[in-house]
Amino acid sequence: MAYIADKPTPPPSADELRARIPGWGADVDPKDRPAFPRERRDLDSGAHWNFPDRQPEIVPRERSIEHKFVTPVFGTAQPLAGLSGAIRRYAYARFSEGRAAHWLLLLAGDRVDAMESHARSLLTLHPDNPVTETGILSEFRRHPIRSRFGRNRADLSHTWLDPILVAGPWLLGGWVAVKVLRRLRGPR
Amino acid sequence: MKAMVYRGPYKVRVEEKPMPKIEHPNDAIVRVSLAAICGSDLHLYHGLMTDLRIGHTFGHEFIGVVEEVGSSVRNLKRGDKVMVPFNIYCGSCFFCARGLYSNCHNVNANATAVGGIYGYSHTAGGYDGAQAEYVRVPFADVGPSVIPDWLADEDALMLTDAYSTGYFGAQLGDIVQGDTVVVFGAGPVGLAAAQSSWLMGAGRVLVVDHLDYRLEKARTMAHAETLNFVEYDDIVVELKKQTDYIGADVAIDAVGAEADGNLLQHITGSKLKLQGGSPIALNWAIDSVRKGGTVSVMGAYGPIFSAVKFGDAVNKGLTLRMNQAPVKRQWPRLFEHIQNGYIKPSDMITHRIPLEHIAEGYHMFSSKLDDCIKTVVVPNAA
Numbered sequence A: 001m002a003y004i005a006d007k008p009t010p011p012p013s014a015d016e017l018r019a020r021i022p023g024w025g026a027d028v029d030p031k032d033r034p035a036f037p038r039e040r041r042d043l044d045s046g047a048h049w050n051f052p053d054r055q056p057e058i059v060p061r062e063r064s065i066e067h068k069f070v071t072p073v074f075g076t077a078q079p080l081a082g083l084s085g086a087i088r089r090y091a092y093a094r095f096s097e098g099r100a101a102h103w104l105l106l107l108a109g110d111r112v113d114a115m116e117s118h119a120r121s122l123l124t125l126h127p128d129n130p131v132t133e134t135g136i137l138s139e140f141r142r143h144p145i146r147s148r149f150g151r152n153r154a155d156l157s158h159t160w161l162d163p164i165l166v167a168g169p170w171l172l173g174g175w176v177a178v179k180v181l182r183r184l185r186g187p188r
Numbered sequence B: 001m002k003a004m005v006y007r008g009p010y011k012v013r014v015e016e017k018p019m020p021k022i023e024h025p026n027d028a029i030v031r032v033s034l035a036a037i038c039g040s041d042l043h044l045y046h047g048l049m050t051d052l053r054i055g056h057t058f059g060h061e062f063i064g065v066v067e068e069v070g071s072s073v074r075n076l077k078r079g080d081k082v083m084v085p086f087n088i089y090c091g092s093c094f095f096c097a098r099g100l101y102s103n104c105h106n107v108n109a110n111a112t113a114v115g116g117i118y119g120y121s122h123t124a125g126g127y128d129g130a131q132a133e134y135v136r137v138p139f140a141d142v143g144p145s146v147i148p149d150w151l152a153d154e155d156a157l158m159l160t161d162a163y164s165t166g167y168f169g170a171q172l173g174d175i176v177q178g179d180t181v182v183v184f185g186a187g188p189v190g191l192a193a194a195q196s197s198w199l200m201g202a203g204r205v206l207v208v209d210h211l212d213y214r215l216e217k218a219r220t221m222a223h224a225e226t227l228n229f230v231e232y233d234d235i236v237v238e239l240k241k242q243t244d245y246i247g248a249d250v251a252i253d254a255v256g257a258e259a260d261g262n263l264l265q266h267i268t269g270s271k272l273k274l275q276g277g278s279p280i281a282l283n284w285a286i287d288s289v290r291k292g293g294t295v296s297v298m299g300a301y302g303p304i305f306s307a308v309k310f311g312d313a314v315n316k317g318l319t320l321r322m323n324q325a326p327v328k329r330q331w332p333r334l335f336e337h338i339q340n341g342y343i344k345p346s347d348m349i350t351h352r353i354p355l356e357h358i359a360e361g362y363h364m365f366s367s368k369l370d371d372c373i374k375t376v377v378v379p380n381a382a
Ligand SMILES: NC(=O)c1ccc[n+]([C@@H]2O[C@H](COP(=O)([O-])OP(=O)(O)OC[C@H]3O[C@@H](n4cnc5c(N)ncnc54)[C@H](O)[C@@H]3O)[C@@H](O)[C@H]2O)c1
Pocket: B038, B039, B040, B041, B042, B043, B161, B162, B165, B184, B185, B186, B187, B188, B189, B190, B208, B209, B210, B211, B214, B229, B254, B255, B256, B257, B258, B259, B260, B261, B280, B281, B297, B298, B299, B300, B301, B323, B324, B325, B373
């Protein structure tokens, strides 16, 4: 018990563990552990510069205001665009990472981006298809019943929420569109 | 080229995208031969990570072949077969100079708190990832390593994140010989952490999850004792009973932001995004570890606040340790362990799919169908 000085059930002996578990104790000496000590100056990272060359900033790049300047290397995957871009740009320019507003605005930007992008995709030859994009059609190949039921899974209590989270915005969007169209066509 | 792209929460598809270009003299372009889907990708897939832009390509676990190198690259050439750590880092900033490779200051303009990660939103730097035919690899002289001849491709792939992360997580536990270690989560990271705990000299290793097929893997692959938390009224009390009411010496959170087991926490943290993730497993770790013990957090959480039981951590005098794993530091030692036959990281792989089936791959892994633990994605161009 915790109420006396030693563990009442001592751990198995080293010999016993070594016999049962491949490699048991190989790293028992902290000096053999590559993450120890956490900070050290003797590693060769492969860098052959004091400060890296600067990647050309072709499109103006948003940055955290906790940075002195745009980092010498940065990602260019999806530059800011549209209303979501404006929200994100404001989040970066106005609030540090220490402010909840920074992150909440970025989350809002993500939702607006999703709406903008879905709407834009409808005007292309490759519109969003919620059926194929959710991978739901694969269910039948992947044992939907056996994988879920009779197995004590804790997540079944909220699985019903997923379709609502995915389809909800679409249904809401459709409903709003119908309302707007009706309004535009005027009272009959 | 073909690439997986994000189309909004729970929605992904394959699109034709322009080939990545050399944007910096130390860049390389790598043709991806194998990529994997990580538990971290689920946080993106569910829309939990911030500044995740539509059109983003995920994928931070990959190996491939060097296609092209920038003008200042010395250590790699076209045709080299490389494994690439999930961290993007410069090797020379204040943090890299001290070995904190996952905390580089020169690669993420969007956030000082976060390092650079392939395909992990703009909050992780805005780099497209490797669930694609080709990927831009910044600092080619720093991150990638040529894959040794004797190392199997799928083992190399598992070392680019999942296995190295679990190994790192066990080290952060500061395990001493004979310690009792409890690992929350029997996903790839938890399995690797459990197996690695033995290497550090643990006397007992217990793994907690609610998916029996994963607990089965924890018994066979990681030789652990297992507990399905659904079978107990209160898993914390059960863990106390099993440790003579002392508690475990070390607890490892290998679950992160989407933990189950408490509906209120899960829905507010994971579904409604009112918290930076649901800290159920983290709170269980805090409650079930012994006074003076260490909690190692490998699970990922979002940047806003979560309802963590900090008071208990203070009162118990816990040491809390955590980080994104500095992957490449782990490799030389893990190579030895593989060569000695102590570990086989690819044992956790359950599925292999072509890139075209990416939507199915995400749905299956997210919904934990077909006994899925780890999925490998094979792009065509390979
Ligand atoms: N720190 C890093 O460098 C790093 C690297 C890779 C992954 N991660 C993070 O590690 C975590 C695990 O990754 P993974 O690939 O193994 O993911 P995974 O989704 O495959 O595994 C998570 C496991 O946790 C289980 N789980 C859910 N709630 C639980 C609870 N309350 N108690 C115990 N188990 C519970 C799930 O059933 C699942 O088996 C993720 O949060 C991921 O983002 C961190």
